[in-house]
Amino acid sequence: MSTKIIDLVNISKSYGNHCVLDKLDLYIRENEFLTLLGPSGCGKTTTLRIIGGFENPDDGKVMFYDSDITHLPPNKRQLNTVFQKYALFTHMNIYENIAFGLKIKNKSQAYIQDKIKYALKLVGLDGFEKRMPDSLSGGQQQRIAIARAIVNEPKILLLDEPLGALDLKLRQDMQYELIRLKNELGITFVYVTHDQEEALTMSDTIVVMNQGYIQQIGTPEDIYNEPENAFVADFIGESNIIPSVMVQDELVEFLGVKWACVDKDFGENTPVDVVIRPEDVLLGSPQGAKMTGVVSHVIFKGVHYEMEVQANGFEWLIHSTKMFSVGEMVGISVDPFNIQIMNKPLSKDEEATIIDE
Amino acid sequence: MNKKTFITPYVLWSTAFIIIPLCMVFYYGFIDDTGAFTLQNILAISSREHQKAFFLSLILSFISTIICLVLAYPLAMLLANMNVNQNSFIVMIFILPMWMNFLLRTLAWQTLLERNGVINSILSVFHLPKLMIINTPYAIILGMVYNFLPFMVLPIYNSLIKIDDSVINAAKDLGANSLQTFLKVILPLSLPGVISGITMVFVPALTTFVISDLLGGSKILLIGNVIEQAFTQASNWQLGSGLSLVLMIFIIVSMIFSAVFDKDGEGNLI
Numbered sequence: 001m002s003t004k005i006i007d008l009v010n011i012s013k014s015y016g017n018h019c020v021l022d023k024l025d026l027y028i029r030e031n032e033f034l035t036l037l038g039p040s041g042c043g044k045t046t047t048l049r050i051i052g053g054f055e056n057p058d059d060g061k062v063m064f065y066d067s068d069i070t071h072l073p074p075n076k077r078q079l080n081t082v083f084q085k086y087a088l089f090t091h092m093n094i095y096e097n098i099a100f101g102l103k104i105k106n107k108s109q110a111y112i113q114d115k116i117k118y119a120l121k122l123v124g125l126d127g128f129e130k131r132m133p134d135s136l137s138g139g140q141q142q143r144i145a146i147a148r149a150i151v152n153e154p155k156i157l158l159l160d161e162p163l164g165a166l167d168l169k170l171r172q173d174m175q176y177e178l179i180r181l182k183n184e185l186g187i188t189f190v191y192v193t194h195d196q197e198e199a200l201t202m203s204d205t206i207v208v209m210n211q212g213y214i215q216q217i218g219t220p221e222d223i224y225n226e227p228e229n230a231f232v233a234d235f236i237g238e239s240n241i242i243p244s245v246m247v248q249d250e251l252v253e254f255l256g257v258k259w260a261c262v263d264k265d266f267g268e269n270t271p272v273d274v275v276i277r278p279e280d281v282l283l284g285s286p287q288g289a290k291m292t293g294v295v296s297h298v299i300f301k302g303v304h305y306e307m308e309v310q311a312n313g314f315e316w317l318i319h320s321t322k323m324f325s326v327g328e329m330v331g332i333s334v335d336p337f338n339i340q341i342m343n344k345p346l347s348k349d350e351e352a353t354i355i356d357e
Numbered sequence: 358m359n360k361k362t363f364i365t366p367y368v369l370w371s372t373a374f375i376i377i378p379l380c381m382v383f384y385y386g387f388i389d390d391t392g393a394f395t396l397q398n399i400l401a402i403s404s405r406e407h408q409k410a411f412f413l414s415l416i417l418s419f420i421s422t423i424i425c426l427v428l429a430y431p432l433a434m435l436l437a438n439m440n441v442n443q444n445s446f447i448v449m450i451f452i453l454p455m456w457m458n459f460l461l462r463t464l465a466w467q468t469l470l471e472r473n474g475v476i477n478s479i480l481s482v483f484h485l486p487k488l489m490i491i492n493t494p495y496a497i498i499l500g501m502v503y504n505f506l507p508f509m510v511l512p513i514y515n516s517l518i519k520i521d522d523s524v525i526n527a528a529k530d531l532g533a534n535s536l537q538t539f540l541k542v543i544l545p546l547s548l549p550g551v552i553s554g555i556t557m558v559f560v561p562a563l564t565t566f567v568i569s570d571l572l573g574g575s576k577i578l579l580i581g582n583v584i585e586q587a588f589t590q591a592s593n594w595q596l597g598s599g600l601s602l603v604l605m606i607f608i609i610v611s612m613i614f615s616a617v618f619d620k621d622g623e624g625n626l627i
Contacts, residue, residue, distance in 0.1 A: 054526050074529045081530045087523040091545045100541070101531035145527075152531065 002030045003065070005156060005188050006051060011060035013046055020046045021212045024060070028156070028190060033182055035191045035199040038209035039235070044192045045160060047209075051190060052081050052158050064155075079156040080149035084164055086141045088133040094120075094144055095129035101152040119147040122181065139170045146181070156188040163198065175201050196236045200224060208232050229342050233275040240281070240317055243344075244274045252341060255312040257291055259334065263341040273342045278319040280338035283309070289331020295324045385598035398599025407583060407600065414580040415607075417494055418562030421501035422509075425558045426551065428502070429509035433550075436510075437517035448514070455507050463500055463571045470496055470572065492574035500568040505561060509554035516550025517543070549618060556615040560608050580604060 006028040013021040021043045028034050036044035049055040050062060053074035062070045069077060080101070089097050098119055102112045120126050123143035133141055142162055149157055159178075163171045179202055182189050193199055199206050200220040208215040208223060208231075216228045227233035230241050244254035246266040252259050254274055266272060286292040293311025300306075305323045309316040311332055324330050389395040401407055436447060454462060469475045470491040477487045490496045520543060528538040566581030573579075580600065587597035 052526075052530065054529075074526070075532045075534055081527070083523040083527055085521060085523055087521060087527040089524065089528075089542060089546075091548075100528070100533075104532045104537060148527075148531070 002032075004028065004063075005030045005065065006190075007061075007063040008047070008050070009061040009063065011047070011050060011057045011062070013043075013050065013055065013057050019212055021050075021057070024212070024214065026207060026214065026217075028188060029205075031186060031188055033179075033189045033191065033202055033204045035193060035203040035206050036209060037193060037196060037199040037206050037235075038215075039194055041211075042209040043212040044194075044209050048081075048158050048160055048190060048192045051156075052079065053077050078154060079158060080152050080154040081158040081160065082142070082145050082149050082162045084161045086133075086138075086145045088141055088145060088148070090133050092133075093129065094125075094131050094133065094136075097133065097144060098148045098151055100148065105152075115151045116147075119151045122150070122184065123147045123177075138166055139174065142166065142174065143177075146178075150181070150185060150187075154187065156190060157185075159189065159191045161193055162191075163193075163195075171198070178202060200236070208235060210235075226340055227275055227342065230273050230275070233340070233342070238278050238317055240274075240276045240278065240314075242274045242276070242314060244272050244341075246270045246272045246341060250336075252339065255291065255314050257312070259290070259339060260336040261339040261341060262337050263339075266341060266343075271344050273344055275340040275342060276334055276338060278306070278317045279304070280334060281316055281318045281320075282333045282335070283307075283318060283320055283322065283324060284331045284333065286329045286331040289333055291332045293330055293332055295326050295328045295330060298323065298326055382598045382601055385594045386602045387599075388595060390595070398595045399602060401596055401599055402603045406578075407580070410578045410583045411580045411603075413494070413577070414563055417497055417579065418501065418559055418565075421498050421505065421562050422555055422559045424498065424502050425506050425509040426555065429506060429513055429554065430551070433510050433513035433517055433547075436514050451507055451510060459504060460567060462504065463568055466496075466500055466503065467491070467571050470499075491572065492576060494573070494577060496572040497569050497577065497579075500572045501558075501562045501565065504568065505558040508557040508561075512553040512557065513547060513550040516547045516553075520546050552615050552618040556611050560611055563607060564604060 004027045008024060008026045011021055011024040011026075012019070024043070024047065026047070036047055038044045046055060050057050053069070053072060053076075057070065060070075061068055064078070074081075089100065092100070095116060098116045099112050102115060107115075116129065117126075120128060123146055125140060125143055125147070128136075128140075128144070133144065136144065142165075145162070146157075163174050166174060175198060178189070178191075191199075191202065200223075203220055205217065206220055206223045207217050210231050216223060216232045218226075223232065224236055227236060227239075233239045233241055242254045244252050246263075246269070247253050247258060248268050249264040249266075250261055252261050252263075252272070252274060291311050293309040293316065295307055296310050296315070297308035298305055300323075301319075304319045304321050307318045307320065307324060309318055309330060309332065316332065386398050387394055387396070389397060402411060439447070467474075470488070471477070472487070472489070472491065474491070480487060490499070524542060524546070525538060528542045533541065564581050566579060566585045569577055569579040569582055570585075584597050584600050584604070587593045587600065
């Protein structure tokens with residue numbers, strides 16, 4: 001396990017009466033691609049701004065390796081930021097933009113020229129030195145912003161929804177670009193986004209946040225396959241969330257039917273929530289099926305059909321490559337390891353509680 | 358009804374009150390008493406008396422512009438950094454005097470600065486030396502700065518609030534301290550506002566005659582006073598027009614200067 005490069009200890013931050021972050025603990029390891037994921041207002045950008053030094057926490061510490069940098073101004077931190085709106089200096093050409101940080105550090109002319117050439121090549125924009133930022137497209141401007149940040153050889157690159165303003169195709173290209181960049185540079189990336197697909201594609205570690213609390217930390221696979229609560233399950237992709245009762249170990253009852261599952265240690269007759277991904281619901285003939293239902297909606301989505309099936313008073317969302325027509329009677333089954341059990345939140349507040357790793 | 362119908366009143370207005378008067382100034386500027394063509398009125402600027410007035414105008418309006426700039430920039434920065442509720446109040450306080458008559462405001466300064474005026478009465482109560490600046494160039498500069506300061510503050514303020522916070526954060530993020538951020542990012546980005554402000558202070562200051570009349574007594578003649586007197590006292594329209602044309606060259610030069618630097622019209626008022 002590699003060393004912690006950033007350690008946020010017990011960070012709290014409020015604006016007026018509105019609490020944005022409450023006793024947040026989070027560490028970031030060297031050379032990790034960590035994504036802060038959550039809906040707007042969940043505190044992800046504030047967390048990033050606290051790491052960057054643009055915001056002071058009301059309480060808590062920011063550690064960089066072994067030194068406390070909580071009150072260090074941004075210009076003294078060994079990290080650089082790529083801003084959401086590119087934030088290029090419109091009065092300077094591309095060369096001057098990228099050279100900005102290096103000139104401040106009094107690097108030699110030759111060094112600066114080398115670095116800029118290298119950085120422009122890295123982001124695929126050779127020969128753009130003399131252009132003005134206004135003459136570039138959004139995607140090009142964002143790449144210049146990345147180049148401007150990485151020439152300073154930061155230990156950590158902070159990215160605040162850098163692809164938010166780009167169109168879908170360009171966004172996907174840039175995602176691969178960023179993964180390639182990270183591998184070539186070998187530095188830590190901290191990425192903020194509300195786009196779950198972006199997070200799943202690029203990250204080593206995803207931190208799902210809501211209302212100022214961390215909901216779950218894990219690899220993209222963990223987060224997708226084993227969401228720890230209904231919020232995470234709902235936010236990461238589509239899912240069927242069904243109130244259930246854990247009858248005993250490896251047996252759960254929902255919608256009036258008992259199902260085999262693989263989870264244990266929830267106690268007996270405990271109320272829980274069950275998460276089943278739409279692609280994990282298997283449709284077949286009604287004969288001998290655990291549950292039968294009627295197809296109420298079919299939409300062709302390209303890769304698969306998206307169907308809604310009414311069964312035992314619940315509307316199932318199902319993705320399948322096989323089409324069933326509206327009104328058809330179908331049998332529903334789910335493999336035991338595709339039934340994900342989650343503890344029910346005890347109260348409204350509990351929904352946003354810190355979950356231990 | 359087509360668009361032209363709506364434009365007509367404005368065309369008539371500008372023809373009657375801008376184009377025709379301008380043509381008349383040109384016409385009178387180039388004729389003598391008998392109506393024959395002459396350059397005498399234009400060349401009149403080279404007379405000793407006129408040159409003195411003209412250079413004094415240039416110097417005083419230049420100094421006033423510099424003072425306005427030095428006062429306005431920090432103020433505009435303060436305003437730009439305040440949140441919207443606070444700053445709209447303070448901006449209003451600044452604009453409020455502009456709603457009052459220009460002549461009244463200048464007359465008020467005359468009353469304040471007079472030998473036995475308000476300021477000196479207060480000073481004498483405390484046995485302090487009297488302030489003797491009425492009828493000196495200093496009083497004229499004071500009047501110019503006071504009257505034209507808002508025209509410097511507003512364009513600078515406008516160009517400052519257009520600078521995105523993230524651009525300033527980016528400069529800091531790249532290692533710039535506050536001074537470097539100001540010199541390399543904020544100042545260059547606010548330059549269109551500064552240029553616009555300079556033009557909007559310098560041009561009216563250069564052509565004023567009311568301020569010099571009221572605060573400079575009749576001793577100090579600026580080029581504006583000379584032109585005014587040519588029209589009103591000497592009834593010499595030819596001379597007045599000729600000198601106006603010379604002054605117009607300077608105004609056009611400052612306008613071009615401003616247009617070149619402020620291509621996007623960023624520094625425009627409001």
